[in-house]
Amino acid sequence: MNKYFIKAQDFETFVTKLVEAKQVIGPVAKKSRFVFEKLKNSKELRLDYDVTVLPPKKEFFPTCQPIVKFEGDKFEGCVNVEEKILFGVHFYDIKALDMTDLLYNENHRDINYMAHREAATIVGSNVQNIAERAFFGTVGVHVKPKGHDAFLTKIDDGYLFETYTDKGEALVSFGTFTKAKKEHESNALDVNNRVMGKCPEVLDYVGYESVANKVRKAFNNTAFWEDCAKDCFSCGSCNIVCPTCYCFDVQDNWNVDQVSGTRTRKWDGCLTEDFAKISLGFGAQENFREKRGDRFRHRIMRKTTYLNAKLGGPACVGCGRCSMSCTSDIADPVNVINKIMEV
């Protein structure tokens, strides 16, 4: 829609006014890492963050989300939506949100996700510092971030603020913005382009279709997958921190009164041992991905091939969270894909 400029010295006042008027979720420091959290004041906001521990999908798809409440024989859905501004989202997380939007909206539209998503305003911000395992410069680069309402880019003496929707445009009234000049725009473009070449990790093969084909062909190379996964603890951390993972389990829990309770969905991960297990009765079970290698392969397939037709690119945005969270340091898609492509 429009492009604005806000001076560095006016920026804090802008955020302060926003925080006073709205619920604003932004990156804040937690010890040596960063998390998306409700801002209490503008000083907490850390747009210089590298990556957050959990991706921002948690704002629409909480780790533990009540979906039905019951009391005796009565029950009802519980979609209680709050308007919020998700402020300072990096472009790779915007891409991931766009993917989860599509997946929760298609076929059977899931109001438990979509209602929260539609009530949110998403303001992106440029990557000022790069996470130690990021590789967003070489994965799915043809997939452009979309679905957000506005985007901030830090340039020399202030910020370029681009609005794409009415929700984004509405934020302009909270700050002292002027119309952006051509040089502000070109500076911002330069800042955002430059960061793409600075990732510490690099996929050697950028064409996502050739990666998808080769990874798919490696499906039956059981020895390879078993070797990749030999140190896997099946903890599912790689799933939990992934911005494009959206699997869940559903569990019923009683309250202490033993009359009322909640049906809740909780994040689940395909690396965990029970994920694809069913009971057949007579004490028999069937686990459709019994071996660690099977589960490891499923995740890599899902990130590089299975969803490509729907998403128009890989279901990986190169944030590096899985690599950083993996205890055994085996989850890094860059290592796995580069190895497969070398053969």
Add this chain to the structure above:
Amino acid sequence: MGCHCEENIFVPKEAKIVKAAQVTEREKHFTLKMADGAKFEYAPGQILEVSLMGYGEIPIGLASSPTSSNGTFDIVVRTVGRVSTAINRLEEGGTMLIRGPLGNGFPIDELKGHNVVVVAGGIGLCPTRSLIKYIMDERASFKEFTLLYGARNPEEQMFQDDLKLWRGSSDVCFHEIVDKGNDKWKGKVGVITNLFKEATVKPDSKVVICGPPIMFRFVIRELKKAGVKENNIFLDLERRMKCGVGKCGHCQINDKYVCIDGPVFNYTDLKQLEEAL
């Protein structure tokens, strides 16, 4: 902003138990109707997510045919875990919660006008019963109809009334076998593939298979021997269909979700998917 009025795919509806019968030691057969009186429309082979609040939800295949159900629909629940145990304590007049019908169901239109063979192992007879009943009700729409049924033992044979009917019917070539007989059992003993020695499976047959995962491979081998084309074989799969709406990921096989792309798949589609069989 409060509650949303848009349909919530995870909120179930109440179904009344019209009839409940303990058909084997572990399996209970329920006939249900919607508590609000609404007509329940479904196709053979579709599934339901069945639940009780506080216990949880399980996927169950519909066991009746819309052709003869008169507004009611049937499911059979095997007592396995927490949810199924709680459901199987319910009796006539009770209420359970359902979401559905979900999934694609059997390709009825493709089967019409052809010889049809149904191969059901164990509890696999429950979802296939929806098709068997459909075929029996619309018998003129199909050519020869053969049913092969294998159970662990005579006590675990379900739908005794149906079995009696099928044994004596000229509308179906019915063959049955049990893994282990008892004093009263005069029928065949062995694995389900033994039935291929006596049953006539014409090469142009359309075949539907449902049973324990191990059974599929052996039955497909027999079908290939009989000259049945791969694209005429349909498999009704079981997976951990937790949400039933293609979101939760538990039933995923490659890029397919069993709950929305299945549970019935053509063999030619499935054999490309390495984790399917």
